Amino acid sequence: MIDMTTRTQSSISIGWSAHLFHVVLLALCFGFGQLACDPVLPDNGTKEKTKEATTNPDEGNTSRPEPKPTERHTPPEPNVEPRKEVPTEDIHDTSEVINEEQADAGQTTEQLPEPDQGTPDSPPAKLCGDVTFTYQGAATTVLVSGDFNGWKDSVAAGAYAMKNVSGNTWELKTNLQPGSYQYKYIVDGNWIKDPSNPKSAPDGFGGQNSVIDVPDCPKPTLKVTQHSTSNGSFTATLQFTPGQSGKGLNNISLATLDRVAVSGGSVTVNGDTVSVKLNSIPSGIHDLRLQGTDKAGEKTSILLLKIYVGVSTDWRDVTLYFAMIDRFVNGDTTNDKPLPNTPQILNYMGGDLKGLTSKIKDDYFTKLGVNAIWITWPIDNPDYSEPGMRPDGHKCGMGNNFPNMTNTAYSGFHGYWPANLNKIEEHFGTLKDLQEMVDEAHKKGIRILLDFTVNHVHKESDLWKKYKDKGFFNTPAKVCGADIGWDQAPETCWFVSYLPDLNYNNAAVRKLMLDHMVYWVKTIGADGLRVDALKHIAQVFIKQMRTRTTLEFEQTGISFYMVGETFSGLTADITKYVGKDQVQGQFDFPLNYQILKTFAKEQIGMNALDKAARKIMSDYGTDALMSTFIGNHDIARFISMASNDIYCDVWDILSNRAQSWTAPPKAPSTKSWAYAKLKLAFTYIFSLPGIPLIYYGDEIGLPGAGDPDNRRMMRFGSQLSKLEGETLTYMQTLGKARQKYEVLRRGALGPTLTATASVLVFTRTGKGGPAIIAMNRNNATSVTVNVSALGLKNGDVLSNVLGTETVTVSNNSLKISLGTQSSMILIKTP
Structure with missing residues (x-):
């Protein structure tokens, strides 16, 4: 049992919560998003899923203690010096206080604060609440161990001892830093969950950890209590709640609409009630940002309120487009700085935010019926390439039987190597460029989804340099597919040796990355997230991400959509992470496999596709909003499969990547039947429930083998062949039809x-x-x-x-x- 008492309230809150082989794996297995080296095929595929080895101990069995979490999930944290407090919200200021010079440089006003680990010898700078742990039962010793003390197994090591206060009642009163923690009791040497706490999270061994949420010191807050949007007008009422000082609201110190200050009469204050009235708002998506200051001078976090005028708020009405920034349009040659000694296909090729903005302004997306764009995670990547290898040979069904290899180098053009969490990647442009792109998209009624790379950081990150030995990462490194199987430890294995894997069983890591997410969404004005490598992230973090996005971004009733990536042909692997307390949907890999087999390779019949699709959708249920697709950045291009220019099977990932180097396919300029297959496949997904995705270039039939050949530079206008131009015209007709007829959406x-x-x-x-x-x-x-x-x-x-x-x-x-x-x-x- 847990009791938490703050200075202003009493509450109980339980949350849901390298050697050569490694380099070869980088060359062949790393899709620069979730690793797709070993995708799990559907039941009728050619590969079996490797089951994760787990145990299911009886928590009450004293003869067989439950495995300690330290064995796998949370490495013991060493003692650290006392640290400054980490705020619960807003780890940076938001975009309105970033001056133009900083925005042009792609910098934020503050750096990421040093995250707090909550170790016993690191008392928080301010303690706002007492936490009381209680255990009822006959015992000789009862200890408490969890995220907050490094899962220590003895008092000498750092576990907290509970005191027998009367009879069989054991109790511990302590202070914890704000955050969400997993823990267990150690009763006479046996690890058990708290019997009186109904909230828990998987411990990775078939059992459960108990979960406790410790609230932050009370901060002043603004919360929407009423809102309405009609005919270009927006009204809202907000209630101010005092913070620790107890002082009332003094004023609204920040009020901007689309980064421009609103007129003085639009926002009024009456005591602790705030009224907002905005008129003549043009059609589009708008971002209202508000911040209040209390009479003690303390500010609320900046509130981001979404206002949709003449634009559907229903995500079922969305057609999604993935624009890989570096490979889309070069709009600013001044940031064209390819890295030395790196092949062009693995290097920065010049695409940038200004180029993407130009296509938004030109209505390229609007003509396609696209009203949401998923963009590369724009955070800074390392300024150098990483060594790797590429194959000199090719065969189907390669598995781990690699052909001869040649040394090469890989850059972070794809955005999946976050090195500086506070800075925009300079090859893409500046923060000002990014904000302008979002604002132009919003004017067109186009949502922006960020590709949230959350599983890892690059070794250049300050997080790794400062905290690699302090429980923030899953160490020692075990590379997926080399040191340990992909499904043996999906949440702790490293994709490659230079991408340290974040330990999301550490509450401080969860808090820091949630703050990181909130900051960038508020600064940019994003409308949703594509969550990279979902199955490699602890579910406790996924659930906290859903809770936080709902709290921060949905106060006007507009859903903040999160779509996950789990490369598997099994629906159970997909649905595991989807629900009202997790992501709203995932990319529909099981259906993608069937689509490629049906339309690209014609290996199964249309009747078999229909049967499989209905079974897949039945497995998902009606609440999940999945995204259907015919291609993405981890598999060979659809048009090259359809034209019989990909030699191996649709999900023979390693073999198709090897073909990138040995026989990259050309555009099938004389094979009109291949483009007809592509049109059929797109017609199919545009006619199904869900959010159809266009991977950049598929709308024209851009060719390519596996990664990296499936990431060629996009082409437009006079660069298109006759068949490519006709395909684009068809896609525009199809996209507009879906937008026009509600029954299709x-x-x-x-x-x-x-x-x-x-x-x-x-x-x-x-x-x-x-x-x-x-x-x-x-x-x-x-x-x-x-x-x-x-x-x-x-x-x-x-x-x-x-x-x-x-x-x-x-x-x-x-x-x-x-x-x-x-x-x-x-x-x-x-």
Whole structure:
């Protein structure tokens, strides 16, 4: 049992909570996001999932003590000197107080504060609460051990001893730094969870750790109690709650809309109540930032409030585009500084934030029907390349049987090697460039998602340099796939030897990285996150991330969408991290595998795809909002698979990466049938529930083998071939159709009307429906389908929203004529 008493309130809060081989793995296995070297194939694939070895000890079995968390999860923390307090919120100031000179330099106003470890000899600078641990039961000794004392197993080592206060009641009163902690009791040498605490988190051994949330010292806060948006006007009421001083609200010291100060009469203060009224707000996404100051001079954290005018707030209406910044558009040649002795495909190629902004302004995304862009994590990467190797040979099913290798070097162009958490990558531009890009996107009603690289840092990071021996990292290093299996220790293994893996079983690490996330979202004005390498992160952090984003960014009722990446063909691996207390969705890898097998390689029939897709979506349930895709930055390009220019299977990751060097495919400029396959695949995912993703270049059929060849520079306009230009035009038509017809975005997946190896006709039902999606991957054919169950009447006319054809209901049926490798989306003509 735990009791926490602060100076102002009483509460109980329990939270949910290198050797050559390594270098070879970098060259072949590292996808610069989540490692996809050993993807888990679906049940009908060619590989079996490696099960994680766990134990399931009986917590009450005194003859077999539960394994100590120190054995795997949290290395013992050495004693450290007392440190300054770490604030609960806002580890930096936000963007309004970053001056223009600093913004141009890509710098923030403050550096990351030194994180607190909460060790016994490091008392917090200010103690706002007492924590009381209580155990009921007969015992000789009872100890408390957890994140807060390095999981020590004895009093001599640093565990906290509980006192027998009466009979079988044991108690410990202590102070802890603010944060969320996991812990256990050690009763006569046996590790058990707190029997009186119902909240827990997996301990990694088949058992549970108890979880306690220790609140920060009370800070003054602003909270929205009412809000309304209508016809370009926004009104809100906010309530101020005093902090530790107990002083009331003095004024609103910061009030900006889209980084511009609002007029004085727009925000008024009456005691501790704040009223906001903004009129004539143009269409788009807007960021209102507010900060209050109390009569003691203490400031609230800056509040970021999202206002959508003429833009849907429903994430089901989103079409997502992944723009890898360095490979998209070069808009500023002054930051073109490739690293020495690094091959071009592995080097910085000149893409930057100004280039991306130019395409936003040119309506490139709007014409595609895209209203959300996932961008590279823009944080600074090392200013040098890392040594690696590349293959000189190629074969399918390589596994770990590497061919001959050649030395090479890799840069951090992809953004997955965060070295300075306080700075924007200079090859991408400045903080001012980043903010301008977000603001221009918001004017167009386009959301921005940041690629949150949270599993690790680069060895150049100050976090590693200062705290590598203090429990902040999973040490000693065990490289995934080399020293230990990918699924044996997914949360603790290192991707490569120079990317130290953060220890999220340490409460101080969780707090620091949550603050880091909140700061950058507030500074930039981001609307969501793509969370990299989700299965490699402790679930306690994922749950705290959801709690924190809800608290910080959803006060106007607009969801802050987080989509995770778990490279697996098994739905159970995907759903493990999705829920009301975790991420809202994940990228749909199980469906991607089926799509590539069906459309790119034509190894399975359309009927098999339909059956598999429905099973996959059933496994996910109706609350999950997954993102469907035909390609991403870890697999070979769809067009190259479709044109038979990729020699190996769709998820033969290592082999397809080797082909990047031995036989990179050319654009299939004479193979119109390959582009037809791509159009069919996109039509399919744009017609399904979920958020369809376009990986940059797939809208034109950009070719490529595996990583890094699947990250070629994007091409536009006159650089496109005839077939590429026609494909882009088709994608614009498809994207606009999805945006126009609500049933394609929000409708339920209706019945399948017919399914054969070559033809699939399925439906979406709901407002504006039904929609009938008819697809044919073979020669021209006609199909007749019964539509009596769809509420259509004889004489009803349905139009193909992708073309000019119409079809009329007769005898409760539709006769649909499909050309070779073609599709239709039929919707009733008003």
